[in-house]
Amino acid sequence: MEKNKITMISIIGIICVILVAVMFAQFKTVEETDITGIETAREEELQMMLSSWKTKYEEVEEKLIDTQQKITDYREKLTSNEQTSELLDKELEQINILVGKTNVTGQGVIITLKNNEEKTIEASDLRTLINELKLAGAEAISINDKRILNMTEIVDVNGIILINEDRIVSPYIVKAIGDQTYLSSALSLKTSGFIDSYQKLGKTVEMTKENKISILAYNSKKNQLQLKYAKEVQE
Amino acid sequence: MDKKKIAITLGIVCLVLTISICVQINTVKNANSTVAQSFTENSLRDEVLKWKEKYDNILNQLDNSEKQLSKIREEATKNDTTASNKEEQITLNSNLLGITDLEGQGVEIILRDDPNATRETIGVLDDISYHIIHDADLRYIVNELKNAGAEAISINGQRIVNPTAITCIGNVIKVNDEKITSAFTIKAIGLSESLAGIDRPGSYVELLRENGIEVTIKKSSKVKISKYTGAISAKYMNLQK
Numbered sequence: 001m002e003k004n005k006i007t008m009i010s011i012i013g014i015i016c017v018i019l020v021a022v023m024f025a026q027f028k029t030v031e032e033t034d035i036t037g038i039e040t041a042r043e044e045e046l047q048m049m050l051s052s053w054k055t056k057y058e059e060v061e062e063k064l065i066d067t068q069q070k071i072t073d074y075r076e077k078l079t080s081n082e083q084t085s086e087l088l089d090k091e092l093e094q095i096n097i098l099v100g101k102t103n104v105t106g107q108g109v110i111i112t113l114k115n116n117e118e119k120t121i122e123a124s125d126l127r128t129l130i131n132e133l134k135l136a137g138a139e140a141i142s143i144n145d146k147r148i149l150n151m152t153e154i155v156d157v158n159g160i161i162l163i164n165e166d167r168i169v170s171p172y173i174v175k176a177i178g179d180q181t182y183l184s185s186a187l188s189l190k191t192s193g194f195i196d197s198y199q200k201l202g203k204t205v206e207m208t209k210e211n212k213i214s215i216l217a218y219n220s221k222k223n224q225l226q227l228k229y230a231k232e233v234q235e
Numbered sequence: 236m237d238k239k240k241i242a243i244t245l246g247i248v249c250l251v252l253t254i255s256i257c258v259q260i261n262t263v264k265n266a267n268s269t270v271a272q273s274f275t276e277n278s279l280r281d282e283v284l285k286w287k288e289k290y291d292n293i294l295n296q297l298d299n300s301e302k303q304l305s306k307i308r309e310e311a312t313k314n315d316t317t318a319s320n321k322e323e324q325i326t327l328n329s330n331l332l333g334i335t336d337l338e339g340q341g342v343e344i345i346l347r348d349d350p351n352a353t354r355e356t357i358g359v360l361d362d363i364s365y366h367i368i369h370d371a372d373l374r375y376i377v378n379e380l381k382n383a384g385a386e387a388i389s390i391n392g393q394r395i396v397n398p399t400a401i402t403c404i405g406n407v408i409k410v411n412d413e414k415i416t417s418a419f420t421i422k423a424i425g426l427s428e429s430l431a432g433i434d435r436p437g438s439y440v441e442l443l444r445e446n447g448i449e450v451t452i453k454k455s456s457k458v459k460i461s462k463y464t465g466a467i468s469a470k471y472m473n474l475q476k
Contacts (some may be wrong), residue, residue, distance in 0.1 A: 088325070150396050
């Protein structure tokens with residue numbers, strides 16, 4: 001009888017120990033599996049990083065091939081003593097387009113912002129929009145035919161909006177050339193997108209997709225494209 | 236009687252054990268997928284690193300080719316005035332575009348998040364986000380610098396070029412799609428007196444200081460701004476003839 005009791009107690013004791021051990025092991029595993037959510041998110045982020053590096057690589061590769069071609073062309077002209085003007089003109093034209101010194105056309109979107117009875121469009125609204133457009137890959141942007149370049153400011157002075165010291169008034173027509181689908185979907189995201197969030201604030205904002213937009217060259221008289229203080233670093 | 240009790244107890248314990256083990260096996264199955272997940276993740280990470288290295292290499296190559304091109308262009312045009320005129324324009328355009336290193340007088344601005352801002356020090360009525368620098372703050376200051384006549388600007392080494400966007404994703408600020416963190420160093424080339432004028436009574440800089448953000452502006456006779464690292468291309472815009 002006594003023996004039986006001892007065996008019973010010890011068996012139950014052992015089983016309890018095993019049970020507790022199993023439970024601990026389980027807790028640990030559960031903790032680990034909980035991270036799965038983050039792990040998958042990370043994988044998505046990694047995928048995005050990967051595709052972004054690939055795109056950047058391809059862009060640079062294209063540019064490299066182009067540059068090397070130009071070097072070869074110049075070299076040929078040099079050895080044969082031919083005129084380089086054609087080559088130069090082509091190069092100048094390409095870089096003029098990139099800087100913003102030429103009229104350009106292409107697909108894109110047109111966003112119209114208007115003052116209404118209650119809400120006025122401010123310079124900061126336009127700046128936010130420009131930033132969003134650039135993020136979505138806009139290659140050329142203008143507001144009321146004033147071209148927006150890297151050093152172009154948009155400011156409020158006593159309630160008047162100035163771009164490169166030129167006054168602009170409502171309605172503000174913002175033109176952007178770039179991937180039409182990408183630009184329009186970036187701006188029209190539900191709630192967080194520019195259009196939705198500004199309409200919710202009571203501002204008048206409309207967007208149309210266009211297959212052919214013309215954007216004028218930079219034409220500010222007051223702020224010419226020159227460098228007075230900056231010099232290229234010579235090695 | 237005792238025997239019955241023992242049998243029942245053992246039975247219950249066995250049942251509990253079995254259920255526990257079953258549950259555990261199920262969880263372990265999930266855990267296994269975690270291992271698989273991190274496996275693909277690791278290989279993805281390797282892949283990302285590999286492409287970044289490839290990118291760095293090709294960027295270096297482009298760098299060298301561009302230097303070579305500008306040298307050979309100069310050589311090819313030196314005996315012809317119209318040609319050398321065009322060559323100068325191309326150089327000016329490269330400088331304007333942001334694909335060359337520039338130097339000149341200007342300012343260096345350093346912005347730091349409020350070092351004293353903790354949940355305790357700012358109390359419940361204040362919002363901690365006011366004590367942190369946001370993408371909008373950087374955009375504002377960059378716009379002020381442009382207005383003050385800046386000819387070139389960079390933030391933490393990222394050159395402001397035509398396609399530059401300054402944004403944030405979560406609490407990470409991105410410029411040119413590259414992550415940057417506080418402290419932020421904004422460099423600008425231009426008339427240094429005028430650029431330093433963005434720090435004046437009632438200015439945005441002062442507003443930032445009121446919120447505990449540290450802003451220092453240093454005028455300098457020689458600010459060096461690195462070029463944009465990447466390619467600026469025209470895929471969608473074409474010359475209008």
